[in-house]
Amino acid sequence: DAKTTQPNSMESNEEEPVHLPCNHSTISGTDYIHWYRQLPSQGPEYVIHGLTSNVNNRMASLAIAEDRKSSTLILHRATLRDAAVYYCILRDVRSSGGSNYKLTFGKGTLLTVNP
Amino acid sequence: ETGVTQTPRHLVMGMTNKKSLKCEQHLGHNAMYWYKQSAKKPLELMFVYSLEERVENNSVPSRFSPECPNSSHLFLHLHTLQPEDSALYLCASSRWGDSSGNTIYFGEGSWLTVV
Numbered sequence: 001d002a003k004t005t006q007p008n009s010m011e012s013n014e015e016e017p018v019h020l021p022c023n024h025s026t027i028s029g030t031d032y033i034h035w036y037r038q039l040p041s042q043g044p045e046y047v048i049h050g051l052t053s054n055v056n057n058r059m060a061s062l063a064i065a066e067d068r069k070s071s072t073l074i075l076h077r078a079t080l081r082d083a084a085v086y087y088c089i090l091r092d093v094r095s096s097g098g099s100n101y102k103l104t105f106g107k108g109t110l111l112t113v114n115p
Numbered sequence: 116e117t118g119v120t121q122t123p124r125h126l127v128m129g130m131t132n133k134k135s136l137k138c139e140q141h142l143g144h145n146a147m148y149w150y151k152q153s154a155k156k157p158l159e160l161m162f163v164y165s166l167e168e169r170v171e172n173n174s175v176p177s178r179f180s181p182e183c184p185n186s187s188h189l190f191l192h193l194h195t196l197q198p199e200d201s202a203l204y205l206c207a208s209s210r211w212g213d214s215s216g217n218t219i220y221f222g223e224g225s226w227l228t229v230v
Contacts, residue, residue, distance in 0.1 A: 043205045043221030044158070045117065103219055105158040 004088045009110040012078045020073040020109055022088030027068050032091045034103070035062065035073050037084040044087065044105075047073065083113045118142040121206050121222035129230055133194040136225045138206030140187055146211035147189040148219070149181060152203040164189060165211045196229045203227075 005023040012018040024033065035047040048055055048062045050071075055062040061074040075082055087108040119140045128134050140147065149161040163171035164183040178200075180192040189206055203226055209219040 041223075043117070043119075043207070043224050045221065046218040049218075102160065103158075104160070107157055 004090060004106060006086070006088055006106065006109045008107065009112065011112045011114065012075075013114050014080060015077050018075040018078045018082070018111065018113075020075075020086050020088075020111065021070065022072070023070045024088070024090055025069045027090060028092065030092050033062065033064060033068075033071050034089045034091055035060070036087045036089065036103070036105075037082075038087070038108070039081075039084045047086070049091075078111075078113045080113050080115060083111055085110050117220050117222065119206055119208055119220050119222035121204075121225050123225060124223065125226045125228075127228045127230060128193065128196065130196060130198070132196075133192070135193065136191040136204055136206075136227070138189040138191075138222055140189075140206075140208040140220070142208055142220060144208040144210055144220070145186045146209050147183060147186070148207040148209075149189065149191050150205040150207060150221075152205060152224070154202070158205065162191075193227075196227075198229050201228045 003026060010020060032049050032051050034049040036044040037047050038044040048057055048060050050062045050064055052064060054064060063072045063074060065071065073086060085108040087105050089103055089105065119138065122137045126134060146165045148163050150158045151161050152158045160173050161175045162169060162181045167183050167186060178195050182190040182192060191204060203224045205224045206222045207219045
């Protein structure tokens with residue numbers, strides 16, 4: 001699986017935008033970029049995913065570099081509830097061997113939101 | 116509420132006990148997963164079931180025994196565990212074979228302590 005690199009931790013203030021970076025220089029053309037987050041004492045939850053174009057949903061935006069070697073998760077206005085570990089994960093969705101189901105988690109970025 | 120329910124949320128067991136973790140999904144999915152999250156370690160995929168057939172056993176010791184009686188239920192039977200098996204056990208589900216980068220939904224986890 002292609003690897004991702006994220007900062008160990010980041011800090012933000014409430015009501016301000018947060019840009020969480022992810023480097024994935026060995027990404028392949030069939031890798032989707034997924035973001036999940038894990039709030040304290042809970043299981044991970046899906047945030048957003050994309051392939052080449054930037055994506056928006058009610059939770060966040062995903063900005064993907066033109067060469068796809070990096071991406072940024074954008075929380076437009078951080079709230080205290082957004083304090084979590086954010087995981088950037090690559091998923092190869094080729095169906096060979098059924099391996100497209102795998103989510104391989106790294107250490108993620110611990111986001112602290114200050115009131 | 117993610118649509119994936121795990122019970123019990125907390126379990127303390129002795130090394131000679133036999134217990135089971137239960138997972139139920141109400142999302143109409145046909146793939147289910149067990150993940151393990153130890154303190155200060157990334158999530159590790161343990162088992163994957165697709166259409167009630169096990170498709171992956173990620174080198175998990177035999178003291179962990181999964182069971183998937185139907186597409187909505189998944190169990191993890193535990194016996195003669197070791198203290199190092201204490202961890203958060205997460206169940207998840209998804210649609211199998213969706214090549215668009217389908218989302219995996221996690222339960223809130225079962226905290227297991229082996230004494």
